[in-house]
Amino acid sequence: MAKKSSSEVAHILAEAEKVEAAVQAAVRDALIQHKQAGNPIAVWENNRVVWIEPEQIEIPEEPAAK
Numbered sequence: 001m002a003k004k005s006s007s008e009v010a011h012i013l014a015e016a017e018k019v020e021a022a023v024q025a026a027v028r029d030a031l032i033q034h035k036q037a038g039n040p041i042a043v044w045e046n047n048r049v050v051w052i053e054p055e056q057i058e059i060p061e062e063p064a065a066k
Contacts, residue, residue, distance in 0.1 A: 021063065031059050 034041050035057045042049050 024060075024063065028060055028062065031057055035059065 031041065035054050038054045040051045040053050041057060042051055044050075
């Protein structure tokens with residue numbers, strides 16, 4: 001494997017942060033849509049699937065803009 005320069009590594013990490021932020025925003029939007037539509041969500045908890053009722057869905061705070 002070729003060694004990456006520090007600028008290449010910084011670029012890759014910056015892209016990873018953008019991807020992570022986009023995924024977090026998409027999850028937040030999906031949770032809001034499920035809650036508004038009255039649809040439960042499925043989560044993995046203690047090695048099993050657990051259904052969370054819409055009124056119990058917790059919406060994470062929107063991240064501060066950078």
